[in-house]
Every structure is written in C-alpha cells, then in structure tokens.
Amino acid sequence: MRAMVYRGPYKIRVEEKPMPTIQHPNDAIIRVTTAAICGSDLHLYHGLMPDTRIGHTFGHEFIGVVEEVGPSVRNLTRGDRVMVPFNVYCGSCYYCARGLFSNCHNVNPNATAVGGIYGYSHTTGGYDGGQAEFVRVPFADVGPTIIPDWMDSEDAVLLTDALATGYFGAQLGDIVEGDTVVVFGAGPVGLFAAKSSWLMGAGRVIVIDHLEYRLEKARVFAQAETFNFAEYDDIIVEMKRTTDYLGADVVIDAVGAEADGSFLQQVTGTKLKLQGGSPVALNWAIDSVRKGGTVSVVGAYGPIFSAVKFGDALNKGLTLRMNQTPVKRQWPRLFEHIRNGYLKPNDIVTHRIPLEHIAEGYHMFSAKLDGCIKPLIIADPS
Amino acid sequence: MSSSTPSTPYVANKPRDIPSAEALRARIPGWGVDLDPKDRPSYPREVFDPAGTGAHWDYPEEQQGREGRERSIEHGQLTPVFGTSAPLHGVSGSIRRYAYRYGEGRAAHWLILLAGDRVDAWGAHLRSFASLRPDNPVTETGILAERRRHGIASRVGRKRVDVNHLWIDPIVVAGPWVAATAGAALAARAIARRARR
Numbered sequence: 001m002r003a004m005v006y007r008g009p010y011k012i013r014v015e016e017k018p019m020p021t022i023q024h025p026n027d028a029i030i031r032v033t034t035a036a037i038c039g040s041d042l043h044l045y046h047g048l049m050p051d052t053r054i055g056h057t058f059g060h061e062f063i064g065v066v067e068e069v070g071p072s073v074r075n076l077t078r079g080d081r082v083m084v085p086f087n088v089y090c091g092s093c094y095y096c097a098r099g100l101f102s103n104c105h106n107v108n109p110n111a112t113a114v115g116g117i118y119g120y121s122h123t124t125g126g127y128d129g130g131q132a133e134f135v136r137v138p139f140a141d142v143g144p145t146i147i148p149d150w151m152d153s154e155d156a157v158l159l160t161d162a163l164a165t166g167y168f169g170a171q172l173g174d175i176v177e178g179d180t181v182v183v184f185g186a187g188p189v190g191l192f193a194a195k196s197s198w199l200m201g202a203g204r205v206i207v208i209d210h211l212e213y214r215l216e217k218a219r220v221f222a223q224a225e226t227f228n229f230a231e232y233d234d235i236i237v238e239m240k241r242t243t244d245y246l247g248a249d250v251v252i253d254a255v256g257a258e259a260d261g262s263f264l265q266q267v268t269g270t271k272l273k274l275q276g277g278s279p280v281a282l283n284w285a286i287d288s289v290r291k292g293g294t295v296s297v298v299g300a301y302g303p304i305f306s307a308v309k310f311g312d313a314l315n316k317g318l319t320l321r322m323n324q325t326p327v328k329r330q331w332p333r334l335f336e337h338i339r340n341g342y343l344k345p346n347d348i349v350t351h352r353i354p355l356e357h358i359a360e361g362y363h364m365f366s367a368k369l370d371g372c373i374k375p376l377i378i379a380d381p382s
Numbered sequence: 383m384s385s386s387t388p389s390t391p392y393v394a395n396k397p398r399d400i401p402s403a404e405a406l407r408a409r410i411p412g413w414g415v416d417l418d419p420k421d422r423p424s425y426p427r428e429v430f431d432p433a434g435t436g437a438h439w440d441y442p443e444e445q446q447g448r449e450g451r452e453r454s455i456e457h458g459q460l461t462p463v464f465g466t467s468a469p470l471h472g473v474s475g476s477i478r479r480y481a482y483r484y485g486e487g488r489a490a491h492w493l494i495l496l497a498g499d500r501v502d503a504w505g506a507h508l509r510s511f512a513s514l515r516p517d518n519p520v521t522e523t524g525i526l527a528e529r530r531r532h533g534i535a536s537r538v539g540r541k542r543v544d545v546n547h548l549w550i551d552p553i554v555v556a557g558p559w560v561a562a563t564a565g566a567a568l569a570a571r572a573i574a575r576r577a578r579r
Contacts, residue, residue: 024443053467072438200419304545
C-alpha cells in the first residue's frame with residue numbers, strides 16, 4: 001500500500017509499505033478515504049516529539065471504509081463507512097471505564113503519561129496513522145462509529161479531532177453566560193473553540209493570532225473579535241485594556257508547542273528542542289486571564305519540561321484545565337449541532353491534497369503558505 | 383481624590399459592555415444551546431460507565447508478539463495491545479532501549495530518546511544512499527511548495543512574526559549534514575597529510 005512515512009525532521013515521503021494486518025481479535029483494517037494534517041502533526045514533522053521513528057506513518061484524523069475485521073468484532077462489517085476518533089482506547093481499563101478515553105492505560109506501553117494516538121510516535125504507543133491507503137484500528141467495537149448518511153465526509157473527518165478538541169477546549173473553560181473568552185490561536189482548533197464558546201453562552205469571544213488571513217477567518221467563521229499580537233507591543237496589556245483591566249474570564253490555549261511571539265522561546269522550544277515546546281501562548285493565557293479565572297489548554301505540548309510561568313498561575317488563583325480530548329464523548333452533541341446548522345465544520349477546509357503530494361502539503365501547512373488553515377489528504381480519489 | 387468613578391475591578395460590580403442574551407442569540411446561530419455547564423458532554427469529568435463504551439471484555443485479550451517490546455518502567459506490565467509501526471533496530475534501537483531504563487519523570491528518558499531519533503534519521507539517510515531510492519531533500523522537504531503555494535507572497539508585508547526565525551530552519555535541516563561533511567573532509571585531509579609525511 002502507499003503511505004506517508006517520516007524520514008527525519010522536516011522530511012517525509014510516500015512509499016510502499018506492507019498492508020496492515022489483524023494483530024488482535026478486535027482489530028479492523030480501514031481503507032482510508034480522507035485524512036487530515038493536524039497542527040500537532042507538525043510537532044512530529046519538526047522532530048519535537050521524542051521517539052518518532054523513521055518509517056512511522058503519521059495521521060490521527062481519518063475516515064474510511066472497513067476492509068477487514070478481526071474475529072471478535074461485533075459492531076462493524078466490511079464495507080461500513082466509519083469515522084475513527086484519534087484516541088486508541090480499550091474501553092475497559094480504569095480510565096476508559098470513567099470516560100477518560102484519551103488516558104487509556106491498556107494501549108500505550110511506551111508511556112503512562114499519555115494514552116494511545118494513531119500515527120503520533122512511539123511515545124503514544126507506536127501505532128501507524130491514517131495518512132495512508134490502509135490503517136490498523138484496534139478495538140474496533142469501541143472507537144469507530146458508522147458515519148451517518150446525512151453527514152458530509154469532510155465534516156466527519158473534522159469530528160475525529162479538530163472540532164471535538166475545539167469544543168472540548170471550550171468546555172474545559174467552564175464558560176458561564178456573559179463570560180469574556182479569549183482564544184489564543186486561530187488555527188482549526190482555535191476557530192472551533194471560539195465558535196463553541198458562543199454555544200456555551202460567552203458574551204465576548206476574542207481570538208488572537210499573528211496571521212491576518214486566519215484572523216479574518218475567525219471574524220467570519222466564528223464571529224469573533226480579533227487581535228493581531230504582532231501589532232501590539234504587549235498583547236497582555238492590550239487584553240487588560242479591552243477588558244477594563246479585569247482580564248478575561250476564560251482563556252483557551254489552542255496553540256501548543258510551536259507558539260510564536262517570543263524569539264527565545266521559539267529557538268529553545270522548537271528549534272533546539274530544549275523544551276517540550278514553546279509555551280508562549282500558555283504564558284500569555286496565564287497572564288491575560290483574570291484572577292480566579294480559568295485557563296483551558298488543548299494545544300499539544302511535548303513530554304519534556306517547558307518554561308511556564310507557574311508563579312503567576314498560583315498567585316492569581318487560576319484553575320488550569322487540560323487533557324487530550326476524549327473524542328467519542330463529544331460526538332452525540334456535536335452531531336446534533338451540525339444537524340441543526342449551528343456548526344459547519346468544513347467551512348475551515350482550505351486545501352485538498354492527494355496523498356502522493358503530501359510532502360508539499362506538510363511544508364505548506366507548516367510554513368503557513370497560500371492561506372492554509374486546514375489541509376485534507378485524499379487517500380482514495382474515487 | 384479622583385473626580386472619575388473607579389471602574390471594575392476596582393469596585394465590586396463591574397458594568398460590562400456585554401450584549402444581552404437576546405441580542406447574542408439573534409446574531410450567533412446556536413448561542414447558548416449548551417448554556418448549562420452540567421449538560422455538557424464532558425460533565426462531570428469522570429462518569430463510571432464501563433458498559434457504555436462498547437467493550438465486551440473486562441480485560442482485553444493480549445496481542446501476540448510481546449517478547450522484546452519496549453515499555454515504560456512506570457507500567458506494571460506490557461499493555462495488552464500495542465503499536466508495531468517501527469520496532470527497535472540497530473544503534474538507534476539500542477539508544478532508545480537504554481532510554482527506557484529511565485522513568486518518564488526523568489529528563490534523561492526523553493533526551494536520550496531524542497538522541498536516538500537523530501541517530502535513527504542519520505542512519506536511515508546513509509542507508510538510503512545505498513538503496514534504489516536515496517533520500518531526496520527537494521521532494522521530501524516539500525520545498526517546491528514555496529513556488530507553487532506562493533511562498534513569498536504569503537510572507538512579505540504580512541507582519542508575520544515567524545519570519546524572524548525562518549532563517550534557522552535550513553540550519554536545523556541541513557546543518558548536521560554540512561558539519562558532518564566538513565568533519566569528514568577535514569579528517570580525510572589530515573589522513574592524507576599524515577600519509578605524505
């Protein structure tokens with residue numbers, strides 16, 4: 001089969017790989033139809049995530065058609081169109097039994113601090129991802145769901161991570177009616193977090209980025225106020241000013257490890273890999289939220305230490321909430337919101353790229369060229 | 383004493399310039415449909431419902447091929463299911479296996495894994511030169527997207543702060559190769575000089 005493979009930092013290619021096989025009775029093999037490149041894939045692409053091995057196939061956002069199922073699979077049959085949450089999870093461990101699907105303890109031998117994720121290095125279990133023609137999906141009776149007939153395929157692939165994560169990020173903020181919500185990052189997750197904040201009753205939604213074309217999207221897609229931090233000497237002071245020097249009630253970090261805004265943090269965090277990423281957005285979140293407020297973190301960080309301003313978080317009495325998203329818990333409600341027209345996920349898709357051209361897709365997304373917000377990978381043009 | 387009235391947060395009740403619920407509902411489709419925090423999908427954070435996940439086992443059957451599979455020493459056992467994307471091999475495999483002697487709380491664990499990653503990449507590049515498909519930095523970096531996807535127009539005059547550190551990327555990508563080539567050239571020259579003496 002054809003699959004994207006990692007060849008070292010900033011280098012990937014498409015090559016022939018052996019077909020994935022059933023390795024567990026509850027496995028399924030999925031023929032991928034559409035995948036996506038996620039902002040967090042860029043952490044792997046840039047060599048930030050420890051134990052990212054040569055030959056690994058990325059991709060934790062994908063949908064497809066069931067090609068084969070293991071002998072214990074009950075809920076899926078060959079030919080079903082399915083969407084697959086980015087979490088690999090067993091459904092029966094201590095954490096899964098409590099709904100913490102992203103923290104499953106039965107699927108990732110390489111680390112206890114993170115659950116299983118498709119195509120996201122051996123630090124999350126060593127599972128090949130969906131930027132390929134076929135992919136192995138463990139626990140087929142637990143994670144995948146048949147795509148409803150009424151659902152658009154592109155909406156389905158965005159539900160496997162970006163939309164679910166943005167919506168989850170807004171929930172972690174514990175928004176109450178009239179809250180001022182600041183979202184750092186106008187990428188896919190930030191846009192969905194901003195949009196979701198309205199559904200939870202926010203009174204103001206402010207999105208911050210330095211890419212003007214993404215801020216324009218935030219204004220149109222998420223009806224948000226926007227600030228370009230490159231235009232201000234100190235974006236924190238600007239956030240205080242615009243909130244009458246109170247600060248935001250809730251701040252969502254939808255940027256994660258590759259945040260811009262501090263040259264020193266960028267170089268030490270993402271170029272030299274001396275931190276688990278550049279925590280600029282997280283520090284700005286801590287400093288721009290009001291005392292007693294809530295910071296929600298859904299931007300991804302690496303497992304190594306980062307230079308976070310924890311003293312400010314303590315002294316301000318903040319609530320810090322974060323997790324990888326338990327995707328399937330979000331789906332029933334998000335299905336309703338899409339069906340009711342409150343959310344139209346594929347409005348943020350900007351590029352549709354054949355699998356064979358994925359190296360240029362990664363560079364375009366990484367370098368933020370051509371107005372790129374969300375690139376999809378078309379594995380099966382038919 | 384100041385003549386102006388102190389504003390929030392210097393007084394308790396802040397007059398905030400927030401539109402009414404009716405105005406927001408009229409402007410934003412779906413505004414407030416998830417208003418009740420207790421009626422949101424991830425509330426409460428933990429809900430004990432093992433029967434609701436789709437799992438029909440108390441403990442999953444164990445996947446085959448468990449011998450030699452590396453695992454965190456913070457795990458009490460090898461997990462019943464695991465990925466098989468790229469098994470450990472060669473020098474990088476030995477480095478990574480050594481890293482797994484350290485717990486996840488130790489910087490050594492992660493830094494040694496990163497060292498293994500770099501050795502893995504260099505080894506793969508060298509091996510590729512002895513294969514029918516050597517690594518091609520032009521196609522594999524996707525750098526041609528700079529021309530096809532308007533690299534200059536996407537950056538110039540856009541006030542993008544990432545332009546400040548753009549120059550570092552080629553050094554990160556090509557620097558180790560330039561340094562290794564220069565080192566090899568110096569070593570070859572030294573050997574040649576010694577042989578001439």
